[in-house]
Amino acid sequence: MRHSRLEFISVVAGFRPGVRRMTGTTRWVTDRCKSMERSRADLHIHTTASDGALSPTQVVEEAANIGLAAIAISDHDTVDGIDEAMAAAGVGNVEVIPAVEINTDLGPSEVHILGYFVDWRSERLRGHLLELRRARLERGKKMVGKLQTLGVPVTFERVLEIAGRGSVGRPHVAQAIVEVSSVQSIGEAFARFLVRGAPAYVERTKLTPFEAVAIVVASGGVACLAHPGKSGRDHIIPMLVKSGLRAIEVYHSDQYPESSQRYHAVARKLGLIETGGSDAHGFDPDYGTSIGSTTVDMRVVEDLRRAAAVG
Ligand SMILES: [Zn+2]
Ligand SMILES: [Zn+2]
Numbered sequence: 001m002r003h004s005r006l007e008f009i010s011v012v013a014g015f016r017p018g019v020r021r022m023t024g025t026t027r028w029v030t031d032r033c034k035s036m037e038r039s040r041a042d043l044h045i046h047t048t049a050s051d052g053a054l055s056p057t058q059v060v061e062e063a064a065n066i067g068l069a070a071i072a073i074s075d076h077d078t079v080d081g082i083d084e085a086m087a088a089a090g091v092g093n094v095e096v097i098p099a100v101e102i103n104t105d106l107g108p109s110e111v112h113i114l115g116y117f118v119d120w121r122s123e124r125l126r127g128h129l130l131e132l133r134r135a136r137l138e139r140g141k142k143m144v145g146k147l148q149t150l151g152v153p154v155t156f157e158r159v160l161e162i163a164g165r166g167s168v169g170r171p172h173v174a175q176a177i178v179e180v181s182s183v184q185s186i187g188e189a190f191a192r193f194l195v196r197g198a199p200a201y202v203e204r205t206k207l208t209p210f211e212a213v214a215i216v217v218a219s220g221g222v223a224c225l226a227h228p229g230k231s232g233r234d235h236i237i238p239m240l241v242k243s244g245l246r247a248i249e250v251y252h253s254d255q256y257p258e259s260s261q262r263y264h265a266v267a268r269k270l271g272l273i274e275t276g277g278s279d280a281h282g283f284d285p286d287y288g289t290s291i292g293s294t295t296v297d298m299r300v301v302e303d304l305r306r307a308a309a310v311g
Contacts, residue, residue, distance in 0.1 A: 040295035041070035043097065044114065044226070044249065044277025049073075049081030051167070053282025056085035059291065064092030066292045070301050072116060072277065074099035076167065077132045079120035097301065100129065101226060102212040103167075111209040111233055112226035114249065114275070115216030117308035125219040133167060135205040140168035146200040147173070147193060153180050170194045209236065210243045217244040222307045224275050227252040229259035234266070241270050246307050251276025251296060253289040273303045 046052035047059050054062065056073060063071045073085045073096055082098045089096040098120040102113045118125060140163075144156045154176040163172040174189035183189045193200040209225075216223040224247035225231075225240060237248070249255075250263040251274070267274045276296040278289045 038067055038069040039298050040068055040292070041072070041095075041097075041298055041301050042068055042277050042280070042292050042295050043070075043072040043099070043116070043275045043300070044074050044101070044252070044279045044294075045071050045291055046075055046101075046279070046281045047073060047081040047085070049078050050075035051164075051281060056081040057088040060085050060088040060092045060094055060096065062291050063094045068094060068292055068295065069298050070095035070097055071291070072097040072099040072114075074101045074114055074277070076101050076103055077129050079118065079126065079129065082120045095301070097304070099221075100125075100216070102129075102132070102207070102215065104209045104212045105204070105206040106209055106231075106233055106236065109231055109233060111231045111236075113209055113212035113216060113245075114224040114226045114247075115212075115219065115221035116224060116247070116275075116304045118216060118219045118221030120219075122219045125215065128215050132207060136167045136169070139202050139204050140173060142202040143170070143173050143194070143200050144176075146202070147177065150193070150199055152177055152193070152200075173200075209233075209240060213240060213244045220308060220311065222246045222273070222304050224249060224273070227255060227279065228263055228266075229255040237266060238270065241272070245272070247273035247275050247304065249276060250274040251294050253278045253280075253294045273300060273307060275300055275304070 042063065045059055047054060047056045049056065059071065059073065071094060073081050075081050079098065079100050082096070085096045097116055098118055100115045100118055102115065104111050104113060140159055141156050144154055144159060147154050154173065159168060159172050159176045162175050170190065171186065174186045174194055177183050177189040177193060178186060183192065192198060195201060213223040223245045225237065225245060226249050228234065228248060248263055248267050250260050250267055264274060276294050278291055278293045280289050280291040280293065
């Protein structure tokens with residue numbers, strides 16, 4: 001269901017959609033929207049092209065509704081939502097920044113690299129991203145094959161259903177195992193079948209953050225370290241800078257103010273552009289924060305544009 005932002009807040013507040021009572025919260029949002037004066041940008045938004053709940057058009061409409069000047073469409077490992085968002089942008093008068101968020105692995109943790117102003121039409125970029133998505137599907141298929149050999153009757157179709165719009169991973173396979181076997185929990189499914197060394201484990205094709213930075217740079221984009229507080233891999237930041245990183249996501253909806261202060265200092269020290277965004281996946285509270293909940297000044301967009309132009 002599509003809600004306007006005010007309706008959505010009413011839902012969160014326990015009111016029925018469409019019943020627009022002016023609560024303190026709704027008044028605050030209305031005032032905040034007016035005061036934005038189209039000078040703010042949300043540089044981290046997902047759409048249905050990856051695991052978001054809103055189509056690219058709906059995302060642009062929402063950005064226009066709340067008065068944003070620019071948004072970055074930054075789906076996981078795909079640029080497929082950008083053309084639609086660009087087409088909608090003219091109507092809403094919102095600038096759409098072509099972007100991508102590439103998921104990479106470093107040891108046991110994931111590191112996400114954002115790419116801004118990438119050449120989203122580039123066959124090379126699309127080829128890289130397609131390969132990443134294909135590798136994830138292949139891994140899921142192989143795990144299902146191993147489980148079937150072990151007598152666990154999971155199907156790949158069911159795993160895909162569970163994954164929905166998200167990219168297939170071990171948690172989805174684990175849930176499928178719980179559904180069709182005597183295994184009681186996701187944790188047990190992991191322990192018995194899916195951890196490294198267990199009988200249905202399949203090694204994943206790993207992409208390093210350095211490789212992701214190289215992919216972004218090769219497609220004319222500005223590479224940015226996403227939500228560094230979440231990945232907790234600060235020691236690699238100087239090395240990433242050496243390999244072409246030009247920006248860091250200092251402001252993120254899931255990052256404490258103290259972390260933002262820390263990464264603000266890191267950015268100053270290393271000469272990085274300080275970006276920020278909501279990482280919104282839609283309106284539904286299950287999808288986390290909403291569009292525009294974390295924004296940066298349009299000057300940041302100009303800095304990124306300049307950096308992309310210089311190459
Ligand atoms: Zn991320
Ligand atoms: Zn994200």
